[in-house]
Amino acid sequence: MESISSDNHMKVLVTGATGYVGTRLVPRLLERGYSVRAASRSMAKLQARSWATDPVVELVELDVLDRDSTFAALSGCTHAYYLVHSMNPQTRDFAKADKLAAANMVAACEAVSLRQLIYLGGLGESQDNLSKHLQSRSEVGTILHAAKVPTTFLRAAMIIGSGSASFEILRYLVERLPVMVTPRWVSTPSQPIAIRNVLEYLIGCLNREETFNKVFDIGGPDVISYRDLMDTFAQAAGLPKPVVLSVPVFSPGLSSYWINFITPVPSYIARPLAEGLRNPAVCTESSIKTIVPQKLLSCEEAVRLALERIELQNVESHWTDAGKIPPAEWCNESDPAWAGGTMYVDSRSVIIDGTKEAAWAAISQIGGTSGWYYANWLWHVRGSLDRLVGGVGSGRGRRHPKELRPGDAVDFWRVGAIEPQKRLLLIAEMKLPGQAALQFEIEELADCSTQITQTALFHPRGLAGMAYWFAVSPLHEFIFNGMLRGIARASGSKMTQRPKKLQKRYV
Numbered sequence: 001m002e003s004i005s006s007d008n009h010m011k012v013l014v015t016g017a018t019g020y021v022g023t024r025l026v027p028r029l030l031e032r033g034y035s036v037r038a039a040s041r042s043m044a045k046l047q048a049r050s051w052a053t054d055p056v057v058e059l060v061e062l063d064v065l066d067r068d069s070t071f072a073a074l075s076g077c078t079h080a081y082y083l084v085h086s087m088n089p090q091t092r093d094f095a096k097a098d099k100l101a102a103a104n105m106v107a108a109c110e111a112v113s114l115r116q117l118i119y120l121g122g123l124g125e126s127q128d129n130l131s132k133h134l135q136s137r138s139e140v141g142t143i144l145h146a147a148k149v150p151t152t153f154l155r156a157a158m159i160i161g162s163g164s165a166s167f168e169i170l171r172y173l174v175e176r177l178p179v180m181v182t183p184r185w186v187s188t189p190s191q192p193i194a195i196r197n198v199l200e201y202l203i204g205c206l207n208r209e210e211t212f213n214k215v216f217d218i219g220g221p222d223v224i225s226y227r228d229l230m231d232t233f234a235q236a237a238g239l240p241k242p243v244v245l246s247v248p249v250f251s252p253g254l255s256s257y258w259i260n261f262i263t264p265v266p267s268y269i270a271r272p273l274a275e276g277l278r279n280p281a282v283c284t285e286s287s288i289k290t291i292v293p294q295k296l297l298s299c300e301e302a303v304r305l306a307l308e309r310i311e312l313q314n315v316e317s318h319w320t321d322a323g324k325i326p327p328a329e330w331c332n333e334s335d336p337a338w339a340g341g342t343m344y345v346d347s348r349s350v351i352i353d354g355t356k357e358a359a360w361a362a363i364s365q366i367g368g369t370s371g372w373y374y375a376n377w378l379w380h381v382r383g384s385l386d387r388l389v390g391g392v393g394s395g396r397g398r399r400h401p402k403e404l405r406p407g408d409a410v411d412f413w414r415v416g417a418i419e420p421q422k423r424l425l426l427i428a429e430m431k432l433p434g435q436a437a438l439q440f441e442i443e444e445l446a447d448c449s450t451q452i453t454q455t456a457l458f459h460p461r462g463l464a465g466m467a468y469w470f471a472v473s474p475l476h477e478f479i480f481n482g483m484l485r486g487i488a489r490a491s492g493s494k495m496t497q498r499p500k501k502l503q504k505r506y507v
Contacts, residue, residue: 081120
């Protein structure tokens with residue numbers, strides 16, 4: 001579809017630019033000739049995006065829960081996309097946070113006399129007995145729609161695309177469970193839509209007066225139940241159709257725990273999505289098709305395309321991209337003891353006859369399908385235990401098997417900092433009585449050999465945290481040494497110095 005000609009005075013703000021939809025929307029806006037201001041809570045994540053260096057994109061930090069930050073991000077913009085939500089483990093009441101964020105956005109939009117605000121919400125808002133997630137999406141839409149600026153509200157059901165949370169739940173359920181006992185909501189009708197069609201609608205509405213102050217339902221050509229969608233996925237993936245037994249005793253809440261256990265999607269995401277599946281999500285009007293004509297992919301076409309992207313390791317964005325990078329200031333070993341309290345440090349090093357490039361190639365592929373280079377079964381056990389207590393577990397894997405960028409998930413860690421061929425800092429996101437980090441540093445020595453230093457850091461929380469550290473410390477002796485040996489092997493180099501424990505520090 002050809003883009004509508006944009007005037008030279010347009011500047012488009014994309015909030016949530018490092019999220020699943022935002023990461024894909026920004027480059028497509030740039031391709032259509034728009035000047036873009038990409039906003040996220042993390043500048044490091046913005047700078048790591050492939051489009052970050054484009055001369056017509058501007059990067060800004062934005063926290064929509066902070067009114068001053070929101071005003072600053074919108075200043076000078078003519079149009080804006082609202083693609084943020086507060087559904088994360090750090091927010092106890094995401095609905096309350098979403099309403100505050102929407103109110104801040106409205107105030108800022110009115111202050112700068114924005115020419116158009118575009119919001120992507122969820123289908124099902126007009127019904128009673130909505131899930132908390134859909135109710136929140138509806139409330140946000142109402143707040144934004146009441147703004148004294150032209151608004152466009154797009155309502156979508158399940159989005160099918162490589163890396164989306166909904167698609168990952170579907171994929172893992174079908175791949176891992178040939179027989180399923182499911183709740184009644186598997187028969188609820190919905191109208192899924194491919195991510196590429198969502199993006200076309202988002203761009204097609206931009207600067208179109210006929211979309212101002214309107215609400216549009218967007219969906220694909222198929223109205224389908226979740227049960228039939230699982231059959232569609234199985235056929236596209238070349239798998240046997242799952243045997244599905246529907247029972248009334250499976251509540252959405254119980255379903256979310258099952259999803260959390262079987263798939264990599266944690267309970268704080270799985271529960272709202274599972275609860276939302278009880279509500280029919282079918283388009284009640286189709287006027288957007290005339291305003292923004294495009295070829296709508298069927299569910300089978302969308303699934304096949306998503307699987308192809310995964311197979312080619314070309315997943316543009318992933319559900320794990322969303323959220324803050326955990327703070328890493330606490331693990332600065334150079335700080336004095338009184339600055340942050342007790343911190344336990346376990347450092348070990350190995351020297352290889354290879355280059356720093358070879359060492360980095362191994363370190364940057366850690367986790368996911370590559371594993372942890374030693375005792376992978378123990379890492380899986382640790383991940384399973386974390387899932388049992390409501391943590392993220394280790395099933396998230398990685399967005400890409402070889403590439404890393406700030407904010408990427410690596411099993412139950414997240415990349416806190418990365419300096420290629422020099423340093424990788426992973427911050428733990430599993431449930432712990434404290435804060436944990438794992439750091440790898442590479443140093444090229446005078447004799448052209450390379451030293452790899454691996455450091456575990458732990459900031460305990462109370463007596464339980466101290467007890468935890470001393471309970472797991474004996475495991476470090478063979479797990480961490482084994483990891484260093486494994487990294488050396490993966491680099492294709494020989495060790496000239498076996499793993500050596502450096503001075504253990506308690507600061």
